[in-house]
Amino acid sequence: MKRTGLICINTGNGKGKTTAAIGTAIRAAGQGLKVLILQFMKGQKDVGELNALSKTDLPITIRQYGRKGFIRNKADRTIDCELARAGLKDFGEAVASGRFDLIILDEINMAIDFDLLLLDDVMAAIEQKTPELHLILTGRNARKELIEIADLVTEMKEIKHPYRKGIMAQKGIEF
Amino acid sequence: MKRTGLICINTGNGKGKTTAAIGTAIRAAGQGLKVLILQFMKGQKDVGELNALSKTDLPITIRQYGRKGFIRNKADRTIDCELARAGLKDFGEAVASGRFDLIILDEINMAIDFDLLLLDDVMAAIEQKTPELHLILTGRNARKELIEIADLVTEMKEIKHPYRKGIMAQKGIEF
Numbered sequence: 001m002k003r004t005g006l007i008c009i010n011t012g013n014g015k016g017k018t019t020a021a022i023g024t025a026i027r028a029a030g031q032g033l034k035v036l037i038l039q040f041m042k043g044q045k046d047v048g049e050l051n052a053l054s055k056t057d058l059p060i061t062i063r064q065y066g067r068k069g070f071i072r073n074k075a076d077r078t079i080d081c082e083l084a085r086a087g088l089k090d091f092g093e094a095v096a097s098g099r100f101d102l103i104i105l106d107e108i109n110m111a112i113d114f115d116l117l118l119l120d121d122v123m124a125a126i127e128q129k130t131p132e133l134h135l136i137l138t139g140r141n142a143r144k145e146l147i148e149i150a151d152l153v154t155e156m157k158e159i160k161h162p163y164r165k166g167i168m169a170q171k172g173i174e175f
Numbered sequence: 176m177k178r179t180g181l182i183c184i185n186t187g188n189g190k191g192k193t194t195a196a197i198g199t200a201i202r203a204a205g206q207g208l209k210v211l212i213l214q215f216m217k218g219q220k221d222v223g224e225l226n227a228l229s230k231t232d233l234p235i236t237i238r239q240y241g242r243k244g245f246i247r248n249k250a251d252r253t254i255d256c257e258l259a260r261a262g263l264k265d266f267g268e269a270v271a272s273g274r275f276d277l278i279i280l281d282e283i284n285m286a287i288d289f290d291l292l293l294l295d296d297v298m299a300a301i302e303q304k305t306p307e308l309h310l311i312l313t314g315r316n317a318r319k320e321l322i323e324i325a326d327l328v329t330e331m332k333e334i335k336h337p338y339r340k341g342i343m344a345q346k347g348i349e350f
Contacts, residue, residue, distance in 0.1 A: 004345060012332070016195035019199045023194030023197030023198035026227045027350070028223055029223065030228070048202030048206040049202050053201065058230065134348055152336055157330040159186075159329060167326065170181055170309070172207070172276070173309055175202070
């Protein structure tokens with residue numbers, strides 16, 4: 001069967017956008033696909049997926065393009081923009097290299113939403129993809145132009161969340 | 176920080192219920208948690224997550240309680256019921272053993288929906304859990320009684336799906 005590269009988007013306000021992408025990376029690696037995960041707006045090293053994936057020899061490469069902590073004000077953003085653009089540039093090079101079968105652009109929707117990346121630049125980079133390459137874009141507030149070009153779009157919708165009951169983020173589940 | 180065991184449910188008609196659970200298993204393993212994945216109604220061996228996880232030495236155990244293929248009629252179900260009940264029994268033993276920090280009951284909502292398991296039996300098994308144990312239940316049509324006792328519920332909602340465009344299920348992405 002010839003492979004059809006899918007453009008997938010995990011969006012919405014609920015949990016599971018990144019973890020579903022990581023789970024798909026595991027599934028894809030188990031089927032022999034080579035996977036690249038580019039995490040935008042993330043720079044925290046003590047996250048479970050980084051720890052776990054660095055311990056395996058699965059064909060999954062993971063890179064981060066963000067700082068630890070969250071962007072709080074616009075004045076602060078120069079470095080965040082530079083990091084995000086470096087991620088988009090690496091995406092372009094990874095596409096051109098032909099070395100990967102699945103590339104995950106984790107939180108790229110957020111990077112666009114926070115004006116770290118221009119939608120047009122992201123669209124232009126995606127247009128360069130080969131027909132066989134699978135892409136997964138994650139993050140809330142996916143732009144309608146991206147949903148338009150996607151094949152598979154899932155909204156992760158929060159029905160109930162423990163923060164509302166005053167339970168703190170749990171290590172291993174939420175990071 | 177003391178751990179609070181969360182009961183999480185991934186439900187809805189969209190993609191990402193199982194992959195988000197697998198991604199959380201990876202994240203949890205990366206944070207040193209011991210993970211057990213019990214897959215109900217699944218018996219297909221050529222799935223990416225089985226292949227990949229069997230190649231790593233991450234503390235993730237995965238077991239299947241189903242046959243290859245889908246249940247087509249009621250008359251056929253004796254063996255499916257037995258398999259599902261064996262899974263629920265193993266869940267009870269795993270809880271009692273105290274050996275795991277996160278147990279994933281993959282597609283258990285479907286097993287209830289297909290009358291392979293009684294809701295009351297599942298509820299009774301969950302009631303035995305220790306306060307620290309995290310649980311993730313996946314599958315569409317989660318019962319309201321389960322949503323009631325859960326801490327974190329996410330609906331994976333299909334916005335767009337490639338089958339509608341006539342694209343076949345893609346190896347590595349959908350299985």
